[in-house]
Amino acid sequence: MKVLNAEHISMIFGGLIAVNDVTIYANRGELLGLIGPNGAGKTTIFNMLTGVYVPTHGKISFENARNNQLTINKVKPYKVARFGVSRTFQNIRLFKELTVLENMLVSMHKNIGYSIFGAIFRTNGFLKTEQEFYESAIKILEATGLDTKKDELASNLPYGEQRKLEIARAIATGAEIVFLDEPAAGMNPAETAELAVLIKRLKEDYKLTVVLIEHDMRFVMNLCERIYVLDFGVLIAEGTPHEIKNDPKVIKAYLGEELQ
Ligand SMILES: Nc1ncnc2c1ncn2[C@@H]1O[C@H](COP(=O)(O)OP(=O)(O)OP(=O)(O)O)[C@@H](O)[C@H]1O
């Protein structure tokens, strides 16, 4: 069953066609890769899919686990997020002056379900929700291996762990589909290998659909079930890692680089 359907989407900035007539979909529970050289339009696609940019052309729709449909066109990013669509950014966007746990809780409060009255008078409903937030934050931190660092400032974490916290935070919003923009960027090979295991496990535990952008070919080829390849804003290939590695158009787009 498809959870994401983006049909013929384009994004034009002034005279520049950053994304040109791209059609992509995701099945529930899939782990998808979106690859392509620098400036190919990958992040722009994520921005359209998460409501940050309104596509110049095309249609984007999501279906959540309760079979509700959301068609996004001029829908604000927070509304897309509430529908169970979450993301991380190419550059880390943590609250550096907050602790690991606080970063999680801030993210979860975007989905607040209690009233101002409850917050002021600390009604049972409010306390319960706070307790639930706390427990589920701890659970995700445990799964991510960051629970022992929950009281550390985000800025004190090593770089690789900051990236992991970003993913943990994206899941904390109750996401069903998660877009990860270069989650392994800046990681060393050991951290990258660990990250691949973590993403697979989180996907299973939280029943996620994951779409990720990554330049590390070994990482993408080992992790993703299906891959889309973008070049100069145009989709040039789609298929399994094996198909992608052997696709002449892909090899040409990556001329001089090793597709592992
Ligand atoms: N807000 C914007 N205004 C104008 N041009 C933009 C904007 N965002 C992106 N672009 C342009 O669109 C093209 C695609 O950019 P995008 O960031 O989507 O590429 P990318 O595939 O994510 O590249 P990278 O691998 O370097 O992150 C680039 O030419 C970029 O300069």
Ligand SMILES: [Mg+2]
């Ligand atoms: Mg990018």
